[in-house]
Amino acid sequence: MNCEVNWLHQCCLNRNTAASPRQLVLKFGCSRNQRRCNCTTALPDPSLADLSPCFAVVAFHLGPWCPLTRMRLLSPPTLQPLWGWRSRSERSPGSPHLPPLGSASPMELSPAVGGRGEAGLYSTSRHWAELCGAGGPAWRAALALPCLPSSSCFETFETFQVPSFASEIFVSFQFRCFELETWLKRNTQQNFAQPYQISGCTSLIPEAKAVLDLVDTCPKHPKKGDFPVIVIEGLDATGKTTVTQSLKESLNAILLRSPPACISQWRKTFDDKPNHIRRAFYALGNYLVALEIAKASIESPVIVDRYWHSTAAYAIATEISGKVQNLPPEHHEVYQWPEDLLKPDLVLLLTVSPEERIRRLKGRGLEKTKEETELEANSLFREKVEEAYKRMENPECQEVDANPSREEVLKTILQLIKNHCSS
Numbered sequence: 001m002n003c004e005v006n007w008l009h010q011c012c013l014n015r016n017t018a019a020s021p022r023q024l025v026l027k028f029g030c031s032r033n034q035r036r037c038n039c040t041t042a043l044p045d046p047s048l049a050d051l052s053p054c055f056a057v058v059a060f061h062l063g064p065w066c067p068l069t070r071m072r073l074l075s076p077p078t079l080q081p082l083w084g085w086r087s088r089s090e091r092s093p094g095s096p097h098l099p100p101l102g103s104a105s106p107m108e109l110s111p112a113v114g115g116r117g118e119a120g121l122y123s124t125s126r127h128w129a130e131l132c133g134a135g136g137p138a139w140r141a142a143l144a145l146p147c148l149p150s151s152s153c154f155e156t157f158e159t160f161q162v163p164s165f166a167s168e169i170f171v172s173f174q175f176r177c178f179e180l181e182t183w184l185k186r187n188t189q190q191n192f193a194q195p196y197q198i199s200g201c202t203s204l205i206p207e208a209k210a211v212l213d214l215v216d217t218c219p220k221h222p223k224k225g226d227f228p229v230i231v232i233e234g235l236d237a238t239g240k241t242t243v244t245q246s247l248k249e250s251l252n253a254i255l256l257r258s259p260p261a262c263i264s265q266w267r268k269t270f271d272d273k274p275n276h277i278r279r280a281f282y283a284l285g286n287y288l289v290a291l292e293i294a295k296a297s298i299e300s301p302v303i304v305d306r307y308w309h310s311t312a313a314y315a316i317a318t319e320i321s322g323k324v325q326n327l328p329p330e331h332h333e334v335y336q337w338p339e340d341l342l343k344p345d346l347v348l349l350l351t352v353s354p355e356e357r358i359r360r361l362k363g364r365g366l367e368k369t370k371e372e373t374e375l376e377a378n379s380l381f382r383e384k385v386e387e388a389y390k391r392m393e394n395p396e397c398q399e400v401d402a403n404p405s406r407e408e409v410l411k412t413i414l415q416l417i418k419n420h421c422s423s
């Protein structure tokens with residue numbers, strides 16, 4: 001089964017989509033007062049997110065003198081690659097200089113005030129993860145002059161003269177995305193969807209092959225049996241494990257979880273990979289658990305601890321920066337269930353107040369995952385995950401107030417199941 005996770009590209013929707021549909025804007029400016037240069041990138045076109053694996057790089061060509069201090073700037077070669085970008089979610093090991101895509105942040109050019117510059121857009125025929133895989137600063141080495149113009153790795157798309165600070169103006173370079181896309185395709189022979197498929201990284205991550213081999217053994221479109229399939233969703237520590245265990249006993253049900261046991265030994269490996277690869281793993285996990293659901297639901301009711309909605313809600317919340325309002329609008333296709341994935345009969349979303357969740361997390365005292373730490377620290381992220389859950393459609397998530405006692409929550413859920421599944 002070639003389970004693509006291309007839909008996740010949609011999660012890379014940028015807030016400014018409507019404003020400027022197909023333009024990539026790089027804005028450079030120098031300010032005498034601030035004594036530093038700024039570079040702002042905006043990536044208003046979601047389809048451009050596909051290009052990020054062949055990420056573009058802006059290099060800054062510093063002039064030799066600072067007119068303010070009359071000090072010599074950097075010694076030649078003066079072309080200093082200072083900026084790169086990639087998918088917003090990908091963190092760059094070893095590169096504190098690469099802020100998340102779409103964010104505005106000062107370039108580290110303080111000592112170079114006044115330098116005339118040259119900005120360039122470059123591409124790489126290699127995937128970001130591959131460049132970073134070597135231990136972090138590999139991308140820097142790959143960018144360093146004189147390899148830029150001649151490198152097989154990087155090619156120049158276009159370069160621009162950036163005026164000196166004295167003009168105190170900001171310059172915008174607008175690349176027409178269509179041209180950029182065409183150019184990159186021609187020059188890199190990349191299929192942009194490829195890096196988003198787990199198959200694209202089997203040479204980098206041996207476990208990916210093992211996961212794909214397993215998925216290949218799955219029949220396509222497995223059918224659900226006659227017994228109900230109930231999924232329990234929610235943020236961590238909302239009580240999913242507690243509820244699913246109790247439901248198992250009360251309903252004499254089979255309890256499954258996604259990702260399923262057959263791939264859980266590789267979970268740690270993928271949790272440490274760039275987000276899109278990690279997500280591909282979880283997406284495949286859902287397809288594998290679907291097979292288990294199909295078999296189990298022939299024999300008895302099935303309870304599933306997390307399923308597709310988890311993968312989608314966390315992915316959307318990770319990819320969308322800023323406020324909850326930046327989430328794709330309701331009914332957007334990112335909230336739709338994948339056509340080829342077995343659908344459950346009922347999805348229940350456990351919600352608890354932030355205070356109660358923290359109480360429960362503390363009470364549990366287990367080792368936290370990277371994301372759990374983020375969830376704890378970042379209430380905005382948590383809100384976005386929960387809001388994304390609530391926007392899911394077909395099947396939607398039915399919210400359950402899980403603040404009350406274990407017994408009360410179980411009673412509510414059993415009643416919901418009875419109402420839903422007996423009709």
Ligand SMILES: Nc1ncnc2c1ncn2[C@@H]1O[C@H](COP(=O)(O)OP(=O)(O)OP(=O)(O)O)[C@@H](O)[C@H]1O
Nearest residue numbers: 235236237238239240241242360363364404405406
């Ligand atoms: N209704 C409840 N009232 C009080 N405490 C609860 C309730 N439900 C669960 N807990 C406690 O809260 C903690 C978290 O519960 P649980 O492990 O079931 O959450 P979870 O959603 O499965 O978490 P995760 O997704 O991180 O595995 C546990 O210590 C559990 O005993």
Ligand SMILES: Nc1ccn([C@H]2C[C@H](O)[C@@H](COP(=O)(O)O)O2)c(=O)n1
Nearest residue numbers: 258259282306307308310311314371
């Ligand atoms: N089907 C799934 C299951 C889990 N995830 C991700 C979402 C979170 O990052 C993390 C939570 O898992 P837990 O600690 O509750 O086991 O795993 C997913 O994307 N898809």
